[in-house]
Amino acid sequence: MRPAAPRSRLFRGGCYGWVAVAVVLALAIGLTLHPRTPGSAYRKPAVDTPAPPPPVNRTPSPKLPEVSSRPKPLLWYRNTTVQRSAQVAREWRLIGGVGTNIVWVDITRPHVRCVIGLARGADPERGYFPRENFYRIVKRYQPRAAINGTFFHILNGQPTGSVMRHGKLLYDGRWGTTIMMDRQGHVRFRYRSGTYGHKLDWKGVYNAITTGPTLVRNGRIYLHPREEGFRDPRVLGRASRSAIGLTRHSKLVLVTVHTPVSLNKLAHIMLRLGCLHAANLDGGSSSALYCNGRYVTIPKRRLSNVILIYD
Numbered sequence: 001m002r003p004a005a006p007r008s009r010l011f012r013g014g015c016y017g018w019v020a021v022a023v024v025l026a027l028a029i030g031l032t033l034h035p036r037t038p039g040s041a042y043r044k045p046a047v048d049t050p051a052p053p054p055p056v057n058r059t060p061s062p063k064l065p066e067v068s069s070r071p072k073p074l075l076w077y078r079n080t081t082v083q084r085s086a087q088v089a090r091e092w093r094l095i096g097g098v099g100t101n102i103v104w105v106d107i108t109r110p111h112v113r114c115v116i117g118l119a120r121g122a123d124p125e126r127g128y129f130p131r132e133n134f135y136r137i138v139k140r141y142q143p144r145a146a147i148n149g150t151f152f153h154i155l156n157g158q159p160t161g162s163v164m165r166h167g168k169l170l171y172d173g174r175w176g177t178t179i180m181m182d183r184q185g186h187v188r189f190r191y192r193s194g195t196y197g198h199k200l201d202w203k204g205v206y207n208a209i210t211t212g213p214t215l216v217r218n219g220r221i222y223l224h225p226r227e228e229g230f231r232d233p234r235v236l237g238r239a240s241r242s243a244i245g246l247t248r249h250s251k252l253v254l255v256t257v258h259t260p261v262s263l264n265k266l267a268h269i270m271l272r273l274g275c276l277h278a279a280n281l282d283g284g285s286s287s288a289l290y291c292n293g294r295y296v297t298i299p300k301r302r303l304s305n306v307i308l309i310y311d
Contacts, residue, residue: 079144079310080111087112087311088144090291095269098259102273103145103291105252105309107185114181114252115207116149116165117141117306119157124170129157131302134288135295141308147254148242148281148288149305150176150211151235157304161210162197172197175229176212177279179244179307180205187246189277191217193228209307215243215267216278223267234284241266241283242297244307245275252309253278256289256297281307 087106092099105112118124119132120140129152138146150173151160161173174197178190183206191214192200202208213225213235225236238260245253253273257266263280270278281287288306289297 077115077141077143077308077310079142081311084144084292085311088292088309090145090294090296095272096265098257098261098265098269100269101256101258101289101296103147103254103289103296103309105145105254105311106250107187107252108250109311110184111311112185113310114185114187115308115310116163116209117143117146117308118165118170119302119304122304124163127156127158129159129171129304131157131304133302134290134299134306137303137306138290138295141306143290143308144311145254145291145309146288147244147256147290147307148286148299148303149307150209151282151286152304154301159209159305161212162200162208163210163305164197164202164205164208167202167206169197169202173210176210177214177228178208178210179279181207186250187252189217189246189279209305211244211279211281213263214279215263216245216270216275219248219271219276221264221267221271223263225263235280236263238262239284240287242281242287242289243270243278244281245270245273245278247274248276249274254289254291254307254309256287258287258297 087109089104091102093102107114117137119130119137121130122128152158159171159173161176162169162178163171163173174195175193177193178200179187180190181187182204190200193212197210213228213230214222216222230236240260241257243255243266245255247253253270253275255270257269266280267278285300286303287297288299288303
């Protein structure tokens with residue numbers, strides 16, 4: 001018979017059993033209160049950390065306007081509407097057996113303006129007048145209508161008549177009739193051929209161009225090209241023409257004729273259109289006309305200057 005274990009050993013064994021039971025119960029309670037999903041990482045208890053500083057506003061401060069010596073774009077070279085308007089209209093007529101392209105401009109309307117355009121890169125202060133393709137001139141200025149301007153030298157592009165733009169005399173010419181425009185768009189003709197531009201009275205004039213010869217003066221045909229200084233046979237002979245006129249009802253008339261005609265025939269055409277004043281423009285290969293998105297007359301050479309219409 002095996003002898004009985006001492007009571008001290010039995011007591012220690014019983015204590016160990018109760019401790020094991022307590023550990024198992026504690027683990028079971030912990031898993032119940034804080035279950036963990038398979039594959040989840042152990043998360044440390046949250047620590048009371050100080051709040052992060054507020055974000056810094058990195059939005060750049062508004063830039064100050066740059067100071068530039070170049071003039072700002074002028075509002076003169078803008079149309080008030082994208083759509084074509086009733087102030088500028090085009091038509092074709094058969095006058096005296098000659099097909100005539102006509103653009104009517106109602107300059108009594110407040111938004112209608114008539115200004116002078118130059119080829120890209122022109123520097124009148126240095127006497128530099130380059131020539132530019134008519135398509136590119138129209139695309140750059142985007143006028144409602146345009147017609148070629150005064151005569152110019154083929155080699156250097158300098159105009160033969162005076163040219164004023166935005167109140168500044170750009171070129172001091174001498175021969176021909178001067179078409180003057182003020183800020184309100186009013187147009188008038190001045191007959192002072194043989195007088196240099198710097199000797200004329202430019203008060204109230206904002207844009208101007210001198211061309212010729214004169215065709216109609218005070219409602220009557222006026223043809224004295226040699227007295228006005230025009231002696232070139234190509235001007236005095238028959239050629240395709242461009243002209244500008246002003247009617248009794250203050251309508252500006254832009255005209256091109258593709259058929260070669262004389263100055264006398266052109267003067268009769270302008271008179272038939274009701275012009276009170278009219279003058280010849282550079283013609284021949286320089287004759288050009290644009291209106292409401294259509295190139296009516298296409299020049300055969302690059303141009304130095306043009307007359308632009310905005311509304």
